Amino acid sequence: MNPTIQLEQQYLVHAYNRAPFVFTDGEGVWLQDDAGNRYLDLVAGIAVNALGYGDAELVQVMQAAASKPLHYSNLYHSQPMAQLAARLVQVTPFAERIHFQNSGTECNEAAIKFARKWARSHFGEGKTDIIAFSGAFHGRTMGALAATPRPKYQDPFRPLMPGVRLAEFNDPDSLAATIDDHVCAVIVEPVQGEGGIHPATPAFMSALRExxxxxxxxxxxxxxxxxxxxxxxxxxxETYGIMPDILCAAKPLAAGLPIGAVLTSGRVAEAIHPGDHGTTFAGGPFVTAVANVVVERVSQPAFLRHVSETGAYFQEKLQEINSPHIIEVRGKGLMLGVQLDMPTAPIIQAGYQHGLLLLNAGADVLRLIPPLIISRDEVDIAVERLTAILTKSA
Ligand SMILES: Cc1ncc(COP(=O)(O)O)c(C=O)c1O
Incomplete structure (x- = not known):
């Protein structure tokens, strides 16, 4: 057995099923294992590695940041953090202030706390409930988990945080029947990821806002x-023409380093005072130096155009695959889902043999979330390999 896999099996808590190889290198949208096999990556570390592997500017910025203090905590001011906050506000019309975290889950925890504090400071006691939706995924800690209605994730860990109500995703009537004045916040993914790549409908998003x-x-x-x-x-x-009060961002924000950002409107930020919420690591100078590069690069119109055009091309090519197993192709940009009539597990396994990294979203949806820098030629290679797998699988 591969010595790394052997060590992991002996010493790690068995909380994950990992693929049967060990990566040692990567370039662009390709990863390489210790036997020299190359894999075209349609997973991107679960929608994280937006700029791919080995990006020259990122390497240079990290080298410079690594020679300075990596951490000094939120007791002190930090130039890269201040710059990142300003940059995020500049690209986000509703946002006036930022609170940094270390992960997506932590952002959602912070958002729940901010909402409760805001509601308490304006309306007193009794306005503490949160509405979440069917199919949602907001994380695995106790608050975020309570808003993630999947029995497999929730049941072994009950009791959950109280005060979470559920409504049907993409069903304005269900939300209207669930919301009342005791609700302090509604939390939703504009495109559900883990739940199967389901974009919210414009009517649903408008109803949510209203x-x-x-x-x-x-x-x-x-x-x-x-x-x-x-x-x-x-x-x-942005495409829905509505603005939130709080937005949680994480995964790709620091090119693979752990980060989260809670973006808030001014009226929400006003309710939060020193001591209300905090964390040791968040917003550290190393990680925020890197995130500045990501936000600067990804927010360029040409970069975003590349994502939407390459995504549309990818979606079109997926739709052309002639496989009886494909029921539907859906998604936006480079967040695509292929609804199958069979479990994804054997397809993902077959991907490894074909040098293709694939991910599921639920039992029967293939989730394609490559690095955002993927080219048309690489999309062609991915589709060719996927076609070979999907037309062969019984
Ligand atoms: C929509 C959404 N929210 C929250 C999370 C949790 O983020 P993290 O794993 O960084 O804690 C995820 C992770 O997949 C997610 O997809």
């Missing part, structure tokens, strides 16, 4: 997976 206004509830957008260029606009919600 119902939140009517009941003095904050609209929290979880753009941890669909944000930062993934769908072809910097934020996924």
């Amino acid at each position: 119902l939140c206004h009517r009941h003095n509830a904050l609209l929290i957008l979880d753009e941890v997976q669909c944000g930062v260029g993934r769908t072809g606009t910097f934020w996924a919600h």
